[in-house]
Amino acid sequence: MYGWRGNILRVDLSTDEITSEPLKEEIARGFIGGRGFNSMTLFKEIKPGIDPLGPENVICFAPGPLTGTSLSLSSRVEVSTLSPQSYILGDGSAGGSFAAYLKRAGYDQVVITGKTAGPKYLWIDDHKAELRDASQLMGLSTWETTDTLKEFLGKDISVACIGQAGENLVRFATTIIDKYSSAARGSGAVLGSKNLKAIAVRGSGKVKIARNEEFSRLAREDREFFLKDKFHREVVSVYGTHIGVLNWYPGFRYFERYLSPEEIPENLKPQEFKKYEVRRSACHGCVVGCKNIFRIPSGPRAGEQGGALEYEGIHCLGINCGILDPVPIMEMENLADQYGMCVIGLGNVLAYAKELYNRGIISREDTGGLTLDWKDDASQIELIHRIALREGFGNPAAEGIHGLARTLGGKAADYCYHVKGLSRGPHPAGIFGLAHATSTRGADHLRGRSWAFGENDPELFPRLIEKGFIPKDPVGALIVSERAATLADLIGRCKGAVNSWACTAPLVFKYPLFEGAARLLRAATGFDFSEEQVEKVLDRVYALEMAFNNRQGITRRQDSLPQKPERKGSPEGHRDLEEHGKMLTEYYKARGCDPETGIPTRETLEHLGLGDVASEMEAYAGYPEWQGPPLWPLRKYPQGGRRS
Numbered sequence: 001m002y003g004w005r006g007n008i009l010r011v012d013l014s015t016d017e018i019t020s021e022p023l024k025e026e027i028a029r030g031f032i033g034g035r036g037f038n039s040m041t042l043f044k045e046i047k048p049g050i051d052p053l054g055p056e057n058v059i060c061f062a063p064g065p066l067t068g069t070s071l072s073l074s075s076r077v078e079v080s081t082l083s084p085q086s087y088i089l090g091d092g093s094a095g096g097s098f099a100a101y102l103k104r105a106g107y108d109q110v111v112i113t114g115k116t117a118g119p120k121y122l123w124i125d126d127h128k129a130e131l132r133d134a135s136q137l138m139g140l141s142t143w144e145t146t147d148t149l150k151e152f153l154g155k156d157i158s159v160a161c162i163g164q165a166g167e168n169l170v171r172f173a174t175t176i177i178d179k180y181s182s183a184a185r186g187s188g189a190v191l192g193s194k195n196l197k198a199i200a201v202r203g204s205g206k207v208k209i210a211r212n213e214e215f216s217r218l219a220r221e222d223r224e225f226f227l228k229d230k231f232h233r234e235v236v237s238v239y240g241t242h243i244g245v246l247n248w249y250p251g252f253r254y255f256e257r258y259l260s261p262e263e264i265p266e267n268l269k270p271q272e273f274k275k276y277e278v279r280r281s282a283c284h285g286c287v288v289g290c291k292n293i294f295r296i297p298s299g300p301r302a303g304e305q306g307g308a309l310e311y312e313g314i315h316c317l318g319i320n321c322g323i324l325d326p327v328p329i330m331e332m333e334n335l336a337d338q339y340g341m342c343v344i345g346l347g348n349v350l351a352y353a354k355e356l357y358n359r360g361i362i363s364r365e366d367t368g369g370l371t372l373d374w375k376d377d378a379s380q381i382e383l384i385h386r387i388a389l390r391e392g393f394g395n396p397a398a399e400g401i402h403g404l405a406r407t408l409g410g411k412a413a414d415y416c417y418h419v420k421g422l423s424r425g426p427h428p429a430g431i432f433g434l435a436h437a438t439s440t441r442g443a444d445h446l447r448g449r450s451w452a453f454g455e456n457d458p459e460l461f462p463r464l465i466e467k468g469f470i471p472k473d474p475v476g477a478l479i480v481s482e483r484a485a486t487l488a489d490l491i492g493r494c495k496g497a498v499n500s501w502a503c504t505a506p507l508v509f510k511y512p513l514f515e516g517a518a519r520l521l522r523a524a525t526g527f528d529f530s531e532e533q534v535e536k537v538l539d540r541v542y543a544l545e546m547a548f549n550n551r552q553g554i555t556r557r558q559d560s561l562p563q564k565p566e567r568k569g570s571p572e573g574h575r576d577l578e579e580h581g582k583m584l585t586e587y588y589k590a591r592g593c594d595p596e597t598g599i600p601t602r603e604t605l606e607h608l609g610l611g612d613v614a615s616e617m618e619a620y621a622g623y624p625e626w627q628g629p630p631l632w633p634l635r636k637y638p639q640g641g642r643r644s
Helices: 025-032 035-045 096-106 142-153 187-193 213-228 230-247 270-276 311-321 326-339 343-360 377-389 400-408 410-413 431-438 461-467 472-493 496-498 515-525 531-551 571-591 603-605 611-619
Strands: 006-014 017-022 059-062 078-083 090-092 111-115 121-124 130-134 158-161 175-177 181-183 196-202 277-279 293-294 303-308
Touching: 006 130, 017 130, 025 035, 025 230, 025 531, 035 059, 035 078, 035 090, 035 111, 035 181, 035 472, 035 531, 078 096, 078 181, 078 187, 090 175, 090 377, 090 472, 090 531, 096 121, 096 196, 111 121, 142 158, 142 196, 142 270, 142 326, 175 187, 187 196, 213 230, 213 326, 213 515, 230 270, 230 293, 230 311, 270 277, 270 293, 270 326, 311 326, 311 343, 326 343, 326 377, 343 377, 343 400, 343 410, 400 410, 431 472, 431 571, 472 496, 472 515, 472 571, 515 531, 531 571, 531 603, 531 611, 603 611
Parallel strands: 006 111, 121 196
Antiparallel strands: 006 017, 059 078, 059 111, 078 090, 090 181, 121 130, 158 175, 158 196, 175 181, 277 293, 293 303
């Protein structure tokens, strides 16, 4: 095959059986790759109602057909599973070198099932794959695990692994790739539940391209755009997503309010933070280099380096927790990476716990002596250790914001701001709130990319409307945005290219919206992808994900907006809910869903080539409504691991 390598690696941990099966052409055409392959696999192989941390769960790793080629910003791997944090679809996109190496090794997807009797790691060396004993890796951090495997297997490998948080089944534990890239939404806990500590890969093969000359020309145009574009050259390559601290109004003290650029302390602004930077770094084959490598200047971890300190880390671990000192923020970023925890999931549960403490809902007796005052960074850092190792109050906090609220009960639930188990703050009605409410992996800013509407380039959004690329109405614009974000996850492209709305920046105004991507896919694969066909695949994947969640008990009721207690029942709160309800109805109609339930209709599913999914949905009609993950008994996990 061209573009794809034509192989799917299946690993049954219960039997230690590893097999390679051919990628079917109809799957390649119908789902393209990455998130598309994974979501299709999960729908087929996961039964509703299973325990995400049980052996029945499935976890998939998939790059895209453009990964491993000369197209820049295309080294993303999609990691998908049934999330133990939300009990619905959970997936994360991670950078580094893993995706490119996996393609070079000859695989378009790795599907992992079952559970090993003892700790193992998966070693993929080109077309050879085997499970090896990982006893010596248990209890190690992700950094230690990566260094150990590279010392043993060679420097020319890429490592995806978990730290102590994954081993201890922290529900927002993440898979860390090459030390600094994170595939979030609970994948680390699932790997921990399967006793799979790491996946190491070396690949030396090449991705064959159907039309080399045409693809090289398109890739060259794309690369030149990013090298010459003023925003990418002077902002993204210099500051990365750190610029969002000034542009995206971060929440302060658990969303007490949102800070304007003028309210951001000088020492947290991107320009000031540069003094801690050692150098810039980039994912495999990327010409932008949005990542930083920083050195902590003082304190107990003075001299320690870290990487990829981005907006979400500064926002969630720092500003929203009331910490405005850059040194402890850098320390906490490193701890999150070392233990293997999503900075969003970790930061939100920390801020939530501090909110409850400062409101008197929990006390030092509950927290095991920790003060959790807003400015107390030492207690916050101590709580991070306890969460990763499930010690004391860290044990219920390791259940995530929704799990902690249900464990505590009472007034704690009033301040649990979430959508389908994931927290992003009590957003007012509007396109931003709608994007978070309808995201197929819970409250999320990267499913609809709504924040990019004119945010980075105020002239782009009006020009796209003027040229007819996106509709004027916000619901229609959101759906176009969801398609663009889905396309990035299918072809293996960075979301940093999605502001171009077609994932192929220089082609946006040269061709209709998704025609640029269609041309790249035609040149890479040799298949006759058209703009209309690409768009249909994007809608197929999104409808499939909606159906997956519907089968988990998600309906219209869960696509709601969280509200602060003081806003609930107020005239403003009623207006928000009414406006959101109207937009939600418009959204469902535009998506081909029943507006009363939010479930895709049979007509829609059949039009998208998902007739079998429609039949499956009818078979599961009446499945219990989603109430969040079941409240499993809190346990101490014996493997523990030493403190990072």
